Amino acid sequence: MNFEVSIAKTLKAPGRRFELDxxxxxxxxxxxxxxxxxxxxxxxxxxxxxxxRPERGRIVLGERVLFDASTGIDVPAxxxxxxxxxxxxxxxxxxxxxxxxxxxxxxxxLNPRRSDDSPAVQRWLQAFELEAVASQRPHxxxxxxxxxxxxxxxxxxxxxxxLLDEPxxxxxxxxxxxxxxxxxxxxxxxxxxxxxxxxxxxxxARFGQQRLRVEAGRVAAD
Amino acid sequence: MEAAWPALALSLKVALWASxxxxxxxxxxxxxxxxxxxxxxxxxxxxxxxxxxxPPTVLGYYLLVLFGRHGxxxxxxxxxxxxxxxxxWQGAVVAASVVSLPLVLRSARAAFEDVNPQLEAAARVLxxxxxxxxxxxxxxxxxxxxxxxxxxxxxxxxxxxxxxLMVAGSLPGKTQTLSIAVYEAVQAGQDDLAWRMVAVISxxxxxxxxxARRLAPQDTRAGMR
Numbered sequence: 001m002n003f004e005v006s007i008a009k010t011l012k013a014p015g016r017r018f019e020l021d022x023x024x025x026x027x028x029x030x031x032x033x034x035x036x037x038x039x040x041x042x043x044x045x046x047x048x049x050x051x052x053r054p055e056r057g058r059i060v061l062g063e064r065v066l067f068d069a070s071t072g073i074d075v076p077a078x079x080x081x082x083x084x085x086x087x088x089x090x091x092x093x094x095x096x097x098x099x100x101x102x103x104x105x106x107x108x109x110l111n112p113r114r115s116d117d118s119p120a121v122q123r124w125l126q127a128f129e130l131e132a133v134a135s136q137r138p139h140x141x142x143x144x145x146x147x148x149x150x151x152x153x154x155x156x157x158x159x160x161x162x163l164l165d166e167p168x169x170x171x172x173x174x175x176x177x178x179x180x181x182x183x184x185x186x187x188x189x190x191x192x193x194x195x196x197x198x199x200x201x202x203x204x205a206r207f208g209q210q211r212l213r214v215e216a217g218r219v220a221a222d
Numbered sequence: 223m224e225a226a227w228p229a230l231a232l233s234l235k236v237a238l239w240a241s242x243x244x245x246x247x248x249x250x251x252x253x254x255x256x257x258x259x260x261x262x263x264x265x266x267x268x269x270x271x272x273x274x275x276x277p278p279t280v281l282g283y284y285l286l287v288l289f290g291r292h293g294x295x296x297x298x299x300x301x302x303x304x305x306x307x308x309x310x311w312q313g314a315v316v317a318a319s320v321v322s323l324p325l326v327l328r329s330a331r332a333a334f335e336d337v338n339p340q341l342e343a344a345a346r347v348l349x350x351x352x353x354x355x356x357x358x359x360x361x362x363x364x365x366x367x368x369x370x371x372x373x374x375x376x377x378x379x380x381x382x383x384x385x386x387l388m389v390a391g392s393l394p395g396k397t398q399t400l401s402i403a404v405y406e407a408v409q410a411g412q413d414d415l416a417w418r419m420v421a422v423i424s425x426x427x428x429x430x431x432x433x434a435r436r437l438a439p440q441d442t443r444a445g446m447r
Contacts, residue, residue, distance in 0.1 A: 051343050077346040090344040094362045104348035109357045157348060 002027050003161070003195065007047050007057035007067075020044065020054075020217040026195075028210035030187070033197045035214035041197040044214070045163050048195070049084050050077030061160055083154030083162040083192065088170055089146050091138035097149050098134045101125065104157040124152035128186070143175055144182060151186060162187075162194040168203065180206060226419045228395050229403035233423075236311060236386075236399055237379040240318035244326045244375045247319075249361070249368060252330025267331070274324040278384025285317055285389050307389065311397050314390035318382040322375035329371025333364035366437055373434040377427045 006023040020040045024033075033041050046052040048059055050066065053074065059067040061082075066075045091100050095111060102112035102121045112118075114135065125131045128148040133141060141149065147167065154162060167183060168176040184206060187194060196207050197214075204211055213220045255267050273281055289296040289307045299305050307313035337360050345355045361368075383401045390397035392406060400423055407416035 046343075049343075049347055051346065077343075078349045078351060080347075081349075082347060084344065084347040086340055086344060088340075090338070090340045092341060092344075092359060103345070103358075104350075107349055107351070107354065109354050111358045111362075153348070 002060070002062055003031065003193075004058070004060040005044070005048060007044070007054040007059065009043065009047060009052065009054040011043070018043075018217060020047075022214070022217065022219040024212050024219045026210045026212070029193050030207050030209040031193075031195050031212065032204050032208035032210070033195065033212045033214050033219070034199060034201075034204045034208070037199055039214045040217040041199075041214050042165055044219075045084075045165055045195070045197055049082055049163055050075065050080050064160070081157065081160045083157065083159035085147075085150055085154055085162065085164040085167055087165045087167070089138075089150035091146060091149055091153070093138055096135050096137055097130055097141070097145075098125070100138065100149055101130075101152045101156055103153060120156050124156055127189075128152050143171060144179060147179055147183065148186070151183070155190060155192065159192060162192050164194060164196040166198055166200075167196070168200065169198070226400070226403065226415065226422065229398055229400045229419070230422060232311060232314075232395075232398065233380055233400040236314045236318050236382075237376050239315040240322060240379040240382075241372055241376045243315070243319040244323050244379075245368075245372055247323060248326030248330045248371065248375075252327050252368070253334050253356075253360070255327070255331045256334035267327075270327055271324045273321050278321065278382075279388060281321060282317065282385035282388025285313075285320065285385060289313065289316065289389070309391045309393065309397060311390065314382075314386045314397055314399060317385040317389045318379035321382050321385055322378040325375040325378055326368065326371040329374070330364065330368045333367025333371075334360065336367070337363045370434050370437040373430050373437065377430040377434075380426065380430075381423065 002025065004025040007020065008022075009020045011018040011020070018040065020043050022040065022044055033044060035041055043052065047054050048066070054067065054069070056069045057067065058065070058069065061080075064075075065073050066080055067073060092103065095103070096114055098116050098121060099112045099114060101124055102116040102118055105118055105120060106112050125134055128151070130145065130148055130152065133145055138146060138149065168179055171179060180202070187207075194207075196203065198204065251270060255263060286308070287293050289299070291297065291300060291306060291308070296306060296308070299307070307316055341359050341363070342355050345359045346352075350358065381401050382399070383405070386397075386399060387402055392398045392402045394403075398406070400419055404416050404419050404423070407413075407419065
């Protein structure tokens, strides 16, 4: 899987101005973008996912052009077929685990039923050992279970790539170590390529088959 | 007491219709004010909140200017549909819905602002269209707040007096709502009748307020994370 990213975006806030001008390409299965907070890592991920529109540039994933300013291509976020793991997981609080995982399988205006038993949902519940909590709401889950639900929710749609936004930043050190082990085990079982952003050297060592350093809105190879 | 029942039935009918209109407008405008980025947003909010602070007679006057036989909308309705809202129960519905709209609107706007935008982003990445994101994530998460405001609006619409009297008048059995009937009964010295109607409307409003209170605070409970 090839990622080719070249994007420019200027953010303006009163008394503040941030310029992102990032170019990189990677062919690795696991790529880590790392750098201090405020360097623009999250913005890169949001632009790739189609949540923020860049001013200039081009984003290519494998054979698919997701964005190209020069030809006016801008595939909307919903059609990019990317999995996104948010920092605090962004699980839907009004839906149970089953409904959260099934969420992307239903594109209509109705949420999945509370007892949704699509084969894909069953498979991920089983694979991530979530059957026992399938009818619970996110606030009833442990941190590890939440991470697995978020990952299952992203993977059930068979995304072309996974984007992970600082998956362990909000956790205390002991739990962080455990969740990192768990995520690594889970990711090794699925063939989906991933792009992870972090400011933690341990994440870089563990997941960085290809490492890219982000600093002040620029990306440099390691 | 016979005079009280048609008045109560009319009050309920008017309040239900007014709430239905407020529900649609409150959700639409509340979302626009919470998420829209356009110049004059706060001005629009202020104008839509005016009915809460203006004297009901002033509001009634504005409605007459708008819907009267020579009003901007009134003249158009008369010319194209041979229809006038003045002195009809539908006129009472319009008056009641304008007066009570701010209650739904404020509550809905706050509820929409409380919805974490990241949840909406997550739904987009998972393949949902904008309308599906709204119906499956935004609205369900804001629903309690909208509903709490709606109940207050219903209670307010049930008690509407000033603007309704100016627009719809006080035709017994036609546009005479309970609150107007109370006024008429007191004016006519029918203290017994007035007292019974006052009791009915007070009880109804207490039930509504208790229900609204049970709905509202749960919004902020820890379980909603």
